[in-house]
Amino acid sequence: MLEFRKVTKAYPNGPIALNDVTLSVSQGEFVFVVGQSGAGKTTLTKLLLREEKPTQGQIILNGRDITKMRAGEIPYLRRSIGVVFQDFRLMPNWTVEENVAFAMVVVEASPRLIHRRVAKVLELVGLTHKAKQLPGKLSGGEQQRVALARAIANQPAFVIADEPTGNLDPETAWGIVKLLLEINAAGTTMLMVTHAKQIVDSLRKRVVALEGGCVVRDEERGVYHG
Ligand SMILES: Nc1ncnc2c1ncn2[C@@H]1O[C@H](COP(=O)(O)OP(=O)(O)OP(=O)(O)O)[C@@H](O)[C@H]1O
Ligand SMILES: [Mg+2]
Secondary structure, eight states: OEEEEEEEEEOTTSOEEEEEEEEEEOTTOEEEEEOOTTSSHHHHHHHHTTSSOOSEEEEEETTEEGGGOOGGGHHHHHHTEEEEOTTOOOOTTSOHHHHHHHHHHTTTOOHHHHHHHHHHHHHHTTOGGGTTSOGGGSOHHHHHHHHHHHHHTTOOSEEEEESTTTTSOHHHHHHHHHHHHHHHHTTOEEEEEOOOHHHHHHHOOEEEEEETTEEEEEETTOOSOO
């Protein structure tokens, strides 16, 4: 479903963040992306969302080269991918359920469907009782679960999580990872960028390791350090 073909990204007046990356991910896979700070992990996710364009190469998502998409198509691309950011990016003045519903409002889902789906995803992440709260009143782990609920509200076929457990204690982090695994088990392709060695090493999923912008390892049932 996703293919990076010889993708290079050099930021203007900056480093080469990705260097000739070729990578293919099938529908339903769970992939950890690991690598030191500055290795190019977030750049990879930004290219997928067309927040950045590669300097060279092609990125094929569901048969389309997204590097060639017109500006008008990009919002549709972004809506088709669920994204979880490390810093949550929730709207502080909206309640939990409004934050989750927003993802569906922008795709013009019917109010009835929104109501049903928001209730369902909040239940999945265990936050039904916090639906009317503002994010500022929630713990970090709870906010991350709201962000996850928002990412899956539209039932995207593909979810990217960029260090979704970065700010969480180990137990809460495991709770988030279990949710990601459940969503993946239901058929969603999952790309998780992480520094959480313990999580990667115990799950033995596919691991793609970046170093200096290059893929230095791509292993089925991989570990954090090669
Ligand atoms: N907007 C930008 N302009 C210029 N250089 C950038 C920009 N964004 C990232 N870089 C550089 O590109 C390289 C890769 O950055 P990237 O954010 O992809 O790393 P990362 O693997 O996500 O690191 P971390 O684990 O710290 O999040 C780094 O050297 C970084 O300084
Ligand atoms: Mg990063």
